[in-house]
Amino acid sequence: MSQTAPTPSSAVNGPPANEADVIIVGAGPAGCTAAYYLAQAGVDVLLLEKTSFPREKVCGDGLTPRAVKQLTSMGVSYEGDGWVKNHGLRIIGGGARLELPWPDLAEYPGIGLVRTRYDFDQILVNQAVKAGARLLERTTVTEPVIDERSNRIVGVAAKNSEGDRVHFRAPLVIAADGNSSRLSVAMGVRKRDDRPMGVAVRTYFTSPRHDDDYLESWLELWDRSAGKDVLLPGYGWIFGVGDGTSNVGLGILNSTASFGKVDYRELLRRWTQSMPEEWGFTEENQQGKILGAALPMGFNRTPHYARGLLLVGDAGGMVNPFNGEGIAYAMEAGHIAADVVAQALSRPTQQARERTLLRYPVILRDTYGGYYTLGRYFVKMIGNPDFMKYATKYGLPQPLLMRFTLKLLANLTEPTHGDAMDRVINGLSKLAPAA
Structure with missing residues:
Protein backbone atom coordinates (compact mmCIF):
# COMPACT_ATOMS: atom_id res chain seq x y z
CA MET A 1 0.00 0.00 0.00
CA VAL A 84 -32.98 28.11 23.48
CA LYS A 85 -35.28 28.09 20.46
CA ASN A 86 -36.00 31.26 18.57
CA HIS A 87 -38.61 32.10 15.97
CA GLY A 88 -36.79 34.66 13.87
CA LEU A 89 -34.83 37.87 13.77
CA ARG A 90 -35.69 41.20 15.38
CA ILE A 91 -34.07 44.09 13.54
CA ILE A 92 -33.60 47.50 15.11
CA GLY A 93 -32.31 50.58 13.33
CA GLY A 94 -33.32 53.85 11.73
CA GLY A 95 -35.94 54.38 14.40
CA ALA A 96 -37.70 51.15 13.39
CA ARG A 97 -38.19 47.84 15.17
CA LEU A 98 -39.21 44.86 13.05
CA GLU A 99 -39.71 41.18 13.95
CA LEU A 100 -39.18 38.82 11.02
CA PRO A 101 -40.10 35.14 11.56
CA TRP A 102 -37.82 32.59 9.94
CA PRO A 103 -39.19 31.70 6.49
CA ASP A 104 -41.63 28.80 6.25
CA LEU A 105 -39.67 26.40 4.03
CA ALA A 106 -39.55 22.71 3.24
CA GLU A 107 -35.74 22.82 2.89
CA TYR A 108 -35.05 24.22 6.37
CA PRO A 109 -36.81 24.09 9.75
CA GLY A 110 -38.69 27.14 10.95
CA ILE A 111 -36.66 27.62 14.12
CA PRO A 196 -13.84 40.47 2.95
CA MET A 197 -12.81 40.03 6.57
CA GLY A 198 -14.67 40.88 9.73
CA VAL A 199 -14.00 41.22 13.43
CA ALA A 200 -16.43 40.17 16.15
CA VAL A 201 -16.28 40.90 19.87
CA ARG A 202 -18.65 39.63 22.53
CA THR A 203 -19.26 39.15 26.22
CA TYR A 204 -22.06 37.93 28.48
CA PHE A 205 -24.32 39.87 30.83
CA THR A 206 -26.68 38.67 33.52
CA SER A 207 -29.94 39.98 32.11
CA PRO A 208 -33.72 39.53 32.27
CA ARG A 209 -33.56 39.25 28.48
CA HIS A 210 -31.86 35.85 28.69
CA ASP A 211 -34.90 33.92 27.42
CA ASP A 212 -35.77 36.12 24.41
CA ASP A 213 -37.31 33.96 21.67
CA TYR A 214 -35.99 36.19 18.87
CA LEU A 215 -32.41 36.86 17.84
CA GLU A 216 -31.91 40.62 17.96
CA SER A 217 -29.78 42.61 15.53
CA TRP A 218 -28.99 46.34 15.75
CA LEU A 219 -28.00 47.78 12.39
CA GLU A 220 -26.57 51.10 13.54
CA LEU A 221 -23.10 51.09 15.06
CA TRP A 222 -21.62 54.54 15.44
CA ASP A 223 -17.94 55.23 15.97
CA ARG A 224 -17.62 58.55 17.81
CA SER A 225 -14.00 58.14 18.89
CA ALA A 226 -12.61 60.53 16.26
CA GLY A 227 -14.79 63.46 17.26
CA LYS A 228 -17.33 62.83 14.53
CA ASP A 229 -20.07 60.27 14.01
CA VAL A 230 -19.13 57.46 11.59
CA LEU A 231 -21.67 54.75 10.80
CA LEU A 232 -19.79 51.46 10.69
CA PRO A 233 -20.57 48.53 8.36
CA GLY A 234 -21.74 45.84 10.74
CA TYR A 235 -24.26 45.13 13.43
CA GLY A 236 -24.66 44.55 17.13
CA TRP A 237 -26.49 41.55 18.55
CA ILE A 238 -28.29 40.46 21.68
CA PHE A 239 -28.91 36.71 21.90
CA GLY A 240 -30.57 35.25 24.99
CA VAL A 241 -28.70 32.18 26.22
CA GLY A 242 -31.46 30.97 28.56
CA ASP A 243 -29.21 30.49 31.60
CA GLY A 244 -29.74 33.93 33.05
CA THR A 245 -27.32 35.59 30.65
CA SER A 246 -27.36 37.20 27.21
CA ASN A 247 -24.61 37.03 24.63
CA VAL A 248 -24.03 40.65 23.56
CA GLY A 249 -21.58 41.56 20.84
CA LEU A 250 -20.87 43.29 17.57
CA GLY A 251 -19.34 42.49 14.22
CA ILE A 252 -17.55 44.96 11.94
CA LEU A 253 -16.52 44.48 8.30
CA ASN A 254 -13.26 45.63 6.71
CA SER A 255 -15.03 47.60 3.96
CA THR A 256 -14.47 50.98 5.62
CA ALA A 257 -11.43 53.18 6.10
CA SER A 258 -11.85 52.98 9.87
CA PHE A 259 -11.44 49.19 9.97
CA GLY A 260 -8.56 48.25 12.23
CA LYS A 261 -8.45 51.70 13.76
CA VAL A 262 -11.50 51.26 15.99
CA ASP A 263 -11.19 50.01 19.56
CA TYR A 264 -13.88 47.36 19.19
CA ARG A 265 -13.99 46.44 22.86
CA GLU A 266 -14.49 50.08 23.81
CA LEU A 267 -17.13 50.37 21.07
CA LEU A 268 -19.00 47.45 22.62
CA ARG A 269 -18.76 49.05 26.07
CA ARG A 270 -20.19 52.33 24.78
CA TRP A 271 -22.93 50.53 22.89
CA THR A 272 -24.08 48.48 25.87
CA GLN A 273 -23.97 51.55 28.14
CA SER A 274 -26.54 53.16 25.87
CA MET A 275 -29.02 50.32 26.45
CA PRO A 276 -32.00 50.62 28.83
CA GLU A 277 -30.89 50.21 32.43
CA GLU A 278 -33.42 47.47 33.13
CA TRP A 279 -31.70 45.17 30.64
CA GLY A 280 -28.75 44.88 33.00
CA PHE A 281 -25.93 45.44 30.50
CA THR A 282 -23.72 47.00 33.16
CA GLU A 283 -20.16 46.40 34.28
CA GLU A 284 -21.26 44.69 37.49
CA ASN A 285 -23.46 42.27 35.51
CA GLN A 286 -20.77 41.41 32.97
CA GLN A 287 -19.76 37.75 33.01
CA GLY A 288 -16.23 37.31 31.71
CA LYS A 289 -14.02 39.46 29.53
CA ILE A 290 -14.82 40.98 26.16
CA LEU A 291 -13.20 38.61 23.69
CA GLY A 292 -12.73 38.97 19.95
CA ALA A 293 -12.20 36.82 16.88
CA ALA A 294 -11.69 37.25 13.14
CA LEU A 295 -14.41 36.34 10.64
Whole structure:
Protein backbone atom coordinates (compact mmCIF):
# COMPACT_ATOMS: atom_id res chain seq x y z
CA MET A 1 0.00 0.00 0.00
CA SER A 2 1.62 3.26 -1.10
CA GLN A 3 1.73 6.43 0.92
CA THR A 4 -0.03 8.39 -1.81
CA ALA A 5 -2.72 5.97 -2.82
CA PRO A 6 -3.92 3.85 0.10
CA THR A 7 -7.38 2.44 0.52
CA PRO A 8 -9.33 2.44 3.81
CA SER A 9 -7.86 0.47 6.68
CA SER A 10 -9.36 -2.92 7.36
CA ALA A 11 -7.00 -4.56 9.84
CA VAL A 12 -8.73 -7.07 12.09
CA ASN A 13 -7.19 -5.62 15.24
CA GLY A 14 -7.75 -2.02 14.15
CA PRO A 15 -5.28 0.46 12.69
CA PRO A 16 -2.15 1.64 14.52
CA ALA A 17 -2.90 4.48 16.91
CA ASN A 18 -0.89 6.98 14.88
CA GLU A 19 -2.25 5.99 11.45
CA ALA A 20 -5.61 6.56 9.83
CA ASP A 21 -7.33 6.87 6.47
CA VAL A 22 -7.99 10.55 7.17
CA ILE A 23 -6.62 13.00 9.74
CA ILE A 24 -8.73 16.00 10.70
CA VAL A 25 -6.97 18.90 12.43
CA GLY A 26 -9.40 20.83 14.62
CA ALA A 27 -12.56 19.65 16.38
CA GLY A 28 -14.79 22.65 15.79
CA PRO A 29 -18.10 22.37 13.90
CA ALA A 30 -16.41 21.76 10.54
CA GLY A 31 -13.99 19.12 11.79
CA CYS A 32 -16.54 17.32 13.94
CA THR A 33 -19.09 17.17 11.12
CA ALA A 34 -16.53 15.82 8.67
CA ALA A 35 -15.39 13.24 11.24
CA TYR A 36 -18.98 12.18 11.91
CA TYR A 37 -19.86 11.53 8.28
CA LEU A 38 -16.54 9.88 7.48
CA ALA A 39 -16.93 7.53 10.43
CA GLN A 40 -20.50 6.82 9.34
CA ALA A 41 -19.10 5.79 5.96
CA GLY A 42 -16.70 3.33 7.61
CA VAL A 43 -13.59 5.47 7.12
CA ASP A 44 -10.96 5.34 9.85
CA VAL A 45 -10.69 8.98 10.89
CA LEU A 46 -8.42 10.54 13.51
CA LEU A 47 -9.57 13.88 14.96
CA LEU A 48 -6.84 16.01 16.56
CA GLU A 49 -7.80 18.91 18.86
CA LYS A 50 -5.27 21.24 20.49
CA THR A 51 -7.48 22.00 23.51
CA SER A 52 -9.73 19.82 25.64
CA PHE A 53 -13.51 19.89 25.98
CA PRO A 54 -15.43 21.82 27.10
CA ARG A 55 -13.67 24.98 25.98
CA GLU A 56 -14.58 28.60 25.45
CA LYS A 57 -14.91 29.87 21.91
CA VAL A 58 -15.64 33.41 20.76
CA CYS A 59 -18.99 33.31 19.00
CA GLY A 60 -22.43 34.86 18.99
CA ASP A 61 -23.85 31.45 19.96
CA GLY A 62 -26.76 31.97 17.53
CA LEU A 63 -27.78 29.22 15.10
CA THR A 64 -30.00 29.90 12.09
CA PRO A 65 -32.27 27.26 10.51
CA ARG A 66 -29.38 26.26 8.21
CA ALA A 67 -27.38 25.13 11.25
CA VAL A 68 -30.42 23.50 12.84
CA LYS A 69 -30.83 21.39 9.70
CA GLN A 70 -27.26 20.16 10.05
CA LEU A 71 -27.77 19.29 13.72
CA THR A 72 -30.87 17.28 12.83
CA SER A 73 -28.95 15.38 10.15
CA MET A 74 -26.31 14.45 12.72
CA GLY A 75 -28.91 13.18 15.17
CA VAL A 76 -28.33 15.96 17.71
CA SER A 77 -31.34 16.56 19.95
CA TYR A 78 -32.00 20.18 20.88
CA GLU A 79 -34.95 19.57 23.18
CA GLY A 80 -33.08 19.46 26.50
CA ASP A 81 -31.53 22.00 28.83
CA GLY A 82 -29.07 24.48 27.38
CA TRP A 83 -30.91 24.99 24.09
CA VAL A 84 -32.98 28.11 23.48
CA LYS A 85 -35.28 28.09 20.46
CA ASN A 86 -36.00 31.26 18.57
CA HIS A 87 -38.61 32.10 15.97
CA GLY A 88 -36.79 34.66 13.87
CA LEU A 89 -34.83 37.87 13.77
CA ARG A 90 -35.69 41.20 15.38
CA ILE A 91 -34.07 44.09 13.54
CA ILE A 92 -33.60 47.50 15.11
CA GLY A 93 -32.31 50.58 13.33
CA GLY A 94 -33.32 53.85 11.73
CA GLY A 95 -35.94 54.38 14.40
CA ALA A 96 -37.70 51.15 13.39
CA ARG A 97 -38.19 47.84 15.17
CA LEU A 98 -39.21 44.86 13.05
CA GLU A 99 -39.71 41.18 13.95
CA LEU A 100 -39.18 38.82 11.02
CA PRO A 101 -40.10 35.14 11.56
CA TRP A 102 -37.82 32.59 9.94
CA PRO A 103 -39.19 31.70 6.49
CA ASP A 104 -41.63 28.80 6.25
CA LEU A 105 -39.67 26.40 4.03
CA ALA A 106 -39.55 22.71 3.24
CA GLU A 107 -35.74 22.82 2.89
CA TYR A 108 -35.05 24.22 6.37
CA PRO A 109 -36.81 24.09 9.75
CA GLY A 110 -38.69 27.14 10.95
CA ILE A 111 -36.66 27.62 14.12
CA GLY A 112 -33.25 28.88 15.14
CA LEU A 113 -31.32 28.05 18.30
CA VAL A 114 -28.92 29.52 20.80
CA ARG A 115 -26.32 27.33 22.49
CA THR A 116 -23.07 28.53 23.98
CA ARG A 117 -19.94 27.40 22.20
CA TYR A 118 -18.56 26.40 25.59
CA ASP A 119 -20.13 22.97 25.11
CA PHE A 120 -21.66 23.12 21.61
CA ASP A 121 -18.53 21.74 19.97
CA GLN A 122 -18.35 19.03 22.62
CA ILE A 123 -21.84 17.90 21.66
CA LEU A 124 -20.72 17.59 18.06
CA VAL A 125 -17.49 15.80 18.90
CA ASN A 126 -19.44 13.30 21.01
CA GLN A 127 -21.56 12.49 17.96
CA ALA A 128 -18.43 11.96 15.89
CA VAL A 129 -16.89 9.66 18.50
CA LYS A 130 -20.12 7.69 18.79
CA ALA A 131 -20.03 7.20 15.03
CA GLY A 132 -16.51 5.75 15.31
CA ALA A 133 -14.10 8.67 14.96
CA ARG A 134 -10.98 8.60 17.15
CA LEU A 135 -10.38 11.80 19.14
CA LEU A 136 -7.10 13.01 20.60
CA GLU A 137 -7.40 16.14 22.72
CA ARG A 138 -4.54 18.43 23.81
CA THR A 139 -2.69 17.49 20.64
CA THR A 140 -1.25 20.53 18.88
CA VAL A 141 -0.38 20.04 15.23
CA THR A 142 2.84 21.88 14.42
CA GLU A 143 3.48 21.10 10.75
CA PRO A 144 2.56 18.85 7.85
CA VAL A 145 4.52 15.76 6.95
CA ILE A 146 5.31 15.92 3.23
CA ASP A 147 6.26 12.99 1.02
CA GLU A 148 9.31 14.18 -0.91
CA ARG A 149 8.57 12.03 -3.93
CA SER A 150 4.97 13.13 -4.47
CA ASN A 151 5.08 16.51 -2.67
CA ARG A 152 1.80 15.54 -1.00
CA ILE A 153 0.84 15.73 2.64
CA VAL A 154 0.96 12.27 4.20
CA GLY A 155 0.45 13.17 7.84
CA VAL A 156 1.17 15.75 10.51
CA ALA A 157 3.68 16.36 13.27
CA ALA A 158 2.28 17.38 16.64
CA LYS A 159 2.96 17.83 20.33
CA ASN A 160 0.90 15.74 22.70
CA SER A 161 -0.39 16.63 26.15
CA GLU A 162 2.99 15.77 27.70
CA GLY A 163 4.82 18.03 25.27
CA ASP A 164 6.34 15.12 23.36
CA ARG A 165 6.71 15.32 19.59
CA VAL A 166 4.59 12.75 17.77
CA HIS A 167 3.77 11.94 14.15
CA PHE A 168 0.47 10.84 12.65
CA ARG A 169 0.14 9.46 9.15
CA ALA A 170 -2.74 9.43 6.68
CA PRO A 171 -3.03 9.82 2.90
CA LEU A 172 -5.53 12.64 3.30
CA VAL A 173 -5.69 15.50 5.80
CA ILE A 174 -8.56 17.90 6.45
CA ALA A 175 -7.62 21.32 7.82
CA ALA A 176 -10.34 22.49 10.20
CA ASP A 177 -8.00 24.57 12.31
CA GLY A 178 -9.73 27.92 12.09
CA ASN A 179 -8.98 31.33 10.67
CA SER A 180 -5.21 31.23 11.19
CA SER A 181 -5.00 27.64 9.84
CA ARG A 182 -1.32 27.14 10.43
CA LEU A 183 -1.51 23.84 8.59
CA SER A 184 -2.77 25.58 5.44
CA VAL A 185 -0.10 28.25 5.70
CA ALA A 186 2.59 25.60 6.09
CA MET A 187 1.26 23.97 2.92
CA GLY A 188 1.53 27.28 1.06
CA VAL A 189 -2.20 28.05 1.04
CA ARG A 190 -2.53 31.66 2.11
CA LYS A 191 -5.32 34.17 2.53
CA ARG A 192 -6.67 36.20 -0.34
CA ASP A 193 -6.65 39.98 0.06
CA ASP A 194 -9.58 40.39 -2.36
CA ARG A 195 -12.02 38.77 0.07
CA PRO A 196 -13.84 40.47 2.95
CA MET A 197 -12.81 40.03 6.57
CA GLY A 198 -14.67 40.88 9.73
CA VAL A 199 -14.00 41.22 13.43
CA ALA A 200 -16.43 40.17 16.15
CA VAL A 201 -16.28 40.90 19.87
CA ARG A 202 -18.65 39.63 22.53
CA THR A 203 -19.26 39.15 26.22
CA TYR A 204 -22.06 37.93 28.48
CA PHE A 205 -24.32 39.87 30.83
CA THR A 206 -26.68 38.67 33.52
CA SER A 207 -29.94 39.98 32.11
CA PRO A 208 -33.72 39.53 32.27
CA ARG A 209 -33.56 39.25 28.48
CA HIS A 210 -31.86 35.85 28.69
CA ASP A 211 -34.90 33.92 27.42
CA ASP A 212 -35.77 36.12 24.41
CA ASP A 213 -37.31 33.96 21.67
CA TYR A 214 -35.99 36.19 18.87
CA LEU A 215 -32.41 36.86 17.84
CA GLU A 216 -31.91 40.62 17.96
CA SER A 217 -29.78 42.61 15.53
CA TRP A 218 -28.99 46.34 15.75
CA LEU A 219 -28.00 47.78 12.39
CA GLU A 220 -26.57 51.10 13.54
CA LEU A 221 -23.10 51.09 15.06
CA TRP A 222 -21.62 54.54 15.44
CA ASP A 223 -17.94 55.23 15.97
CA ARG A 224 -17.62 58.55 17.81
CA SER A 225 -14.00 58.14 18.89
CA ALA A 226 -12.61 60.53 16.26
CA GLY A 227 -14.79 63.46 17.26
CA LYS A 228 -17.33 62.83 14.53
CA ASP A 229 -20.07 60.27 14.01
CA VAL A 230 -19.13 57.46 11.59
CA LEU A 231 -21.67 54.75 10.80
CA LEU A 232 -19.79 51.46 10.69
CA PRO A 233 -20.57 48.53 8.36
CA GLY A 234 -21.74 45.84 10.74
CA TYR A 235 -24.26 45.13 13.43
CA GLY A 236 -24.66 44.55 17.13
CA TRP A 237 -26.49 41.55 18.55
CA ILE A 238 -28.29 40.46 21.68
CA PHE A 239 -28.91 36.71 21.90
CA GLY A 240 -30.57 35.25 24.99
CA VAL A 241 -28.70 32.18 26.22
CA GLY A 242 -31.46 30.97 28.56
CA ASP A 243 -29.21 30.49 31.60
CA GLY A 244 -29.74 33.93 33.05
CA THR A 245 -27.32 35.59 30.65
CA SER A 246 -27.36 37.20 27.21
CA ASN A 247 -24.61 37.03 24.63
CA VAL A 248 -24.03 40.65 23.56
CA GLY A 249 -21.58 41.56 20.84
CA LEU A 250 -20.87 43.29 17.57
CA GLY A 251 -19.34 42.49 14.22
CA ILE A 252 -17.55 44.96 11.94
CA LEU A 253 -16.52 44.48 8.30
CA ASN A 254 -13.26 45.63 6.71
CA SER A 255 -15.03 47.60 3.96
CA THR A 256 -14.47 50.98 5.62
CA ALA A 257 -11.43 53.18 6.10
CA SER A 258 -11.85 52.98 9.87
CA PHE A 259 -11.44 49.19 9.97
CA GLY A 260 -8.56 48.25 12.23
CA LYS A 261 -8.45 51.70 13.76
CA VAL A 262 -11.50 51.26 15.99
CA ASP A 263 -11.19 50.01 19.56
CA TYR A 264 -13.88 47.36 19.19
CA ARG A 265 -13.99 46.44 22.86
CA GLU A 266 -14.49 50.08 23.81
CA LEU A 267 -17.13 50.37 21.07
CA LEU A 268 -19.00 47.45 22.62
CA ARG A 269 -18.76 49.05 26.07
CA ARG A 270 -20.19 52.33 24.78
CA TRP A 271 -22.93 50.53 22.89
CA THR A 272 -24.08 48.48 25.87
CA GLN A 273 -23.97 51.55 28.14
CA SER A 274 -26.54 53.16 25.87
CA MET A 275 -29.02 50.32 26.45
CA PRO A 276 -32.00 50.62 28.83
CA GLU A 277 -30.89 50.21 32.43
CA GLU A 278 -33.42 47.47 33.13
CA TRP A 279 -31.70 45.17 30.64
CA GLY A 280 -28.75 44.88 33.00
CA PHE A 281 -25.93 45.44 30.50
CA THR A 282 -23.72 47.00 33.16
CA GLU A 283 -20.16 46.40 34.28
CA GLU A 284 -21.26 44.69 37.49
CA ASN A 285 -23.46 42.27 35.51
CA GLN A 286 -20.77 41.41 32.97
CA GLN A 287 -19.76 37.75 33.01
CA GLY A 288 -16.23 37.31 31.71
CA LYS A 289 -14.02 39.46 29.53
CA ILE A 290 -14.82 40.98 26.16
CA LEU A 291 -13.20 38.61 23.69
CA GLY A 292 -12.73 38.97 19.95
CA ALA A 293 -12.20 36.82 16.88
CA ALA A 294 -11.69 37.25 13.14
CA LEU A 295 -14.41 36.34 10.64
CA PRO A 296 -12.85 35.01 7.41
CA MET A 297 -15.44 35.43 4.66
CA GLY A 298 -16.31 34.54 1.11
CA PHE A 299 -13.66 31.85 0.47
CA ASN A 300 -10.72 34.00 1.56
CA ARG A 301 -8.32 31.04 1.44
CA THR A 302 -8.04 28.87 -1.66
CA PRO A 303 -7.57 26.33 -3.17
CA HIS A 304 -9.83 24.28 -0.97
CA TYR A 305 -8.11 21.10 -2.12
CA ALA A 306 -4.51 20.51 -3.17
CA ARG A 307 -1.84 17.87 -2.61
CA GLY A 308 -3.92 15.75 -0.24
CA LEU A 309 -5.18 18.66 1.92
CA LEU A 310 -8.82 19.77 2.12
CA LEU A 311 -9.93 22.99 3.84
CA VAL A 312 -13.22 23.27 5.72
CA GLY A 313 -14.90 26.00 7.77
CA ASP A 314 -12.92 29.06 8.83
CA ALA A 315 -9.72 27.50 7.49
CA GLY A 316 -11.23 27.93 4.03
CA GLY A 317 -12.81 31.33 4.75
CA MET A 318 -16.37 30.03 4.58
CA VAL A 319 -18.16 32.62 6.73
CA ASN A 320 -21.19 34.15 4.99
CA PRO A 321 -20.29 37.76 3.99
CA PHE A 322 -23.93 38.83 4.30
CA ASN A 323 -24.44 38.07 7.99
CA GLY A 324 -21.21 36.74 9.52
CA GLU A 325 -22.66 33.26 10.02
CA GLY A 326 -20.02 30.57 10.12
CA ILE A 327 -21.27 27.47 11.94
CA ALA A 328 -23.85 26.40 9.36
CA TYR A 329 -21.38 26.71 6.47
CA ALA A 330 -18.63 24.98 8.43
CA MET A 331 -20.92 22.02 9.05
CA GLU A 332 -22.18 21.93 5.49
CA ALA A 333 -18.63 22.02 4.13
CA GLY A 334 -17.62 19.29 6.57
CA HIS A 335 -20.42 17.12 5.23
CA ILE A 336 -19.46 17.83 1.61
CA ALA A 337 -15.78 17.11 2.29
CA ALA A 338 -16.61 13.84 4.04
CA ASP A 339 -18.74 12.66 1.14
CA VAL A 340 -16.05 13.53 -1.42
CA VAL A 341 -13.32 11.84 0.64
CA ALA A 342 -15.37 8.68 1.23
CA GLN A 343 -16.07 8.44 -2.49
CA ALA A 344 -12.42 9.07 -3.35
CA LEU A 345 -11.15 6.36 -1.00
CA SER A 346 -13.43 3.85 -2.70
CA ARG A 347 -11.85 4.42 -6.12
CA PRO A 348 -9.44 1.71 -7.34
CA THR A 349 -6.59 3.91 -8.60
CA GLN A 350 -4.72 6.98 -7.44
CA GLN A 351 -5.72 8.80 -10.63
CA ALA A 352 -9.41 8.11 -10.00
CA ARG A 353 -9.08 9.11 -6.36
CA GLU A 354 -7.41 12.39 -7.25
CA ARG A 355 -10.03 13.16 -9.88
CA THR A 356 -12.73 12.67 -7.26
CA LEU A 357 -10.95 14.84 -4.69
CA LEU A 358 -10.66 17.66 -7.20
CA ARG A 359 -14.46 17.76 -7.25
CA TYR A 360 -14.48 19.21 -3.74
CA PRO A 361 -13.61 22.83 -4.66
CA VAL A 362 -15.91 22.57 -7.69
CA ILE A 363 -18.84 21.55 -5.49
CA LEU A 364 -18.08 24.40 -3.09
CA ARG A 365 -18.01 26.92 -5.93
CA ASP A 366 -21.23 25.56 -7.41
CA THR A 367 -22.95 25.63 -4.00
CA TYR A 368 -21.74 28.95 -2.59
CA GLY A 369 -19.63 30.76 -5.18
CA GLY A 370 -22.26 32.99 -6.77
CA TYR A 371 -23.94 33.73 -3.46
CA TYR A 372 -20.63 34.68 -1.85
CA THR A 373 -19.87 36.95 -4.82
CA LEU A 374 -23.15 38.76 -4.14
CA GLY A 375 -22.05 38.96 -0.51
CA ARG A 376 -18.81 40.68 -1.50
CA TYR A 377 -20.77 43.30 -3.45
CA PHE A 378 -22.99 43.75 -0.41
CA VAL A 379 -19.98 44.27 1.85
CA LYS A 380 -18.67 47.00 -0.44
CA MET A 381 -22.05 48.76 -0.52
CA ILE A 382 -22.55 48.85 3.24
CA GLY A 383 -19.00 50.14 3.60
CA ASN A 384 -20.40 53.43 2.28
CA PRO A 385 -21.85 55.30 5.31
CA ASP A 386 -24.31 57.19 3.10
CA PHE A 387 -25.71 53.94 1.75
CA MET A 388 -26.02 52.54 5.27
CA LYS A 389 -27.90 55.61 6.46
CA TYR A 390 -30.25 55.48 3.47
CA ALA A 391 -30.84 51.73 3.79
CA THR A 392 -31.68 51.83 7.50
CA LYS A 393 -33.88 54.93 7.16
CA TYR A 394 -35.93 53.88 4.15
CA GLY A 395 -35.51 50.09 4.00
CA LEU A 396 -36.39 49.03 7.53
CA PRO A 397 -39.94 50.45 7.49
CA GLN A 398 -40.77 48.22 4.48
CA PRO A 399 -41.83 44.77 5.81
CA LEU A 400 -41.93 43.11 2.38
CA LEU A 401 -38.45 44.36 1.52
CA MET A 402 -37.13 43.24 4.89
CA ARG A 403 -38.57 39.73 4.49
CA PHE A 404 -36.70 39.53 1.20
CA THR A 405 -33.58 40.87 2.92
CA LEU A 406 -33.82 38.24 5.68
CA LYS A 407 -34.00 35.45 3.11
CA LEU A 408 -31.04 36.92 1.24
CA LEU A 409 -28.84 37.59 4.27
CA ALA A 410 -29.57 34.25 5.95
CA ASN A 411 -29.46 32.31 2.65
CA LEU A 412 -32.82 30.69 3.37
CA THR A 413 -34.62 29.82 0.15
CA GLU A 414 -36.23 26.81 -1.44
CA PRO A 415 -33.85 25.46 -4.10
CA THR A 416 -36.82 24.69 -6.36
CA HIS A 417 -40.53 25.60 -6.38
CA GLY A 418 -40.01 28.57 -4.06
CA ASP A 419 -41.83 31.86 -4.07
CA ALA A 420 -40.91 34.94 -6.11
CA MET A 421 -38.33 36.03 -3.52
CA ASP A 422 -36.65 32.64 -3.65
CA ARG A 423 -36.52 32.71 -7.44
CA VAL A 424 -34.94 36.17 -7.47
CA ILE A 425 -32.29 35.26 -4.88
CA ASN A 426 -31.51 31.91 -6.49
CA GLY A 427 -31.38 33.54 -9.92
CA LEU A 428 -29.00 36.24 -8.78
CA SER A 429 -26.75 33.65 -7.13
CA LYS A 430 -26.59 31.65 -10.37
CA LEU A 431 -25.91 34.73 -12.50
CA ALA A 432 -23.13 36.05 -10.26
CA PRO A 433 -19.67 34.77 -11.20
CA ALA A 434 -18.48 32.08 -8.81
CA ALA A 435 -14.96 33.44 -8.51
